Amino acid sequence: xxxxxxxxxxxxxxxxxxxxxxxxxxxxxxxxxxxxxxxxxxxxxxxxxxxxxxxxxxxxxxxxxxxxxxxxxxxxxxxxxxxxxxxxxxxxxxxxxxxxxxxxxxxxxxxxx
Numbered sequence: 001x002x003x004x005x006x007x008x009x010x011x012x013x014x015x016x017x018x019x020x021x022x023x024x025x026x027x028x029x030x031x032x033x034x035x036x037x038x039x040x041x042x043x044x045x046x047x048x049x050x051x052x053x054x055x056x057x058x059x060x061x062x063x064x065x066x067x068x069x070x071x072x073x074x075x076x077x078x079x080x081x082x083x084x085x086x087x088x089x090x091x092x093x094x095x096x097x098x099x100x101x102x103x104x105x106x107x108x109x110x111x112x113x
Contacts, residue, residue: 019066021073030073032066041070041092049109050078050085052092071095071102078106086112 022031032039039057043050052074057067071092078085084107087093093110096103 019064019069021069023073023077030070030077032061032069034061034064034066037061039066039070041067041074041089043074045083048083050074050081050083051112052085052087052089055089055091067091068095068099075102075106083107084109088112 019032019034022033024031028043028045030041030043037058037060039061041055042053044053045051052071055067055070057070074085074092077083085096086109087096096108
């Protein structure tokens with residue numbers, strides 16, 4: 001069973017930059033609300049896999065590392081639930097490749113496209 005912070009809808013978790021990342025399970029996306037804008041990482045879950053579909057960070061929020069915070073939230077969710085990450089999103093895949101210490105925390109299906 002996932003830890004309390006990952007159970008249910010709208011669980012909030014903290015990433016490395018101390019930004020609150022919300023797992024909006026109803027919309028299947030991790031979210032960061034900042035300066036009236038929404039940064040998000042859309043995902044799908046199926047058969048023990050957390051499929052990272054698309055990361056979207058508004059230009060006005062760029063350069064703050066929010067995309068990485070979203071990917072780290074996905075890593076936390078997958079690790080807690082024993083899921084394999086499938087990085088279909090080019091940004092998420094690239095971030096995981098550039099951060100091997102973080103990527104090593106979970107099983108990743110690099111072959112899936």
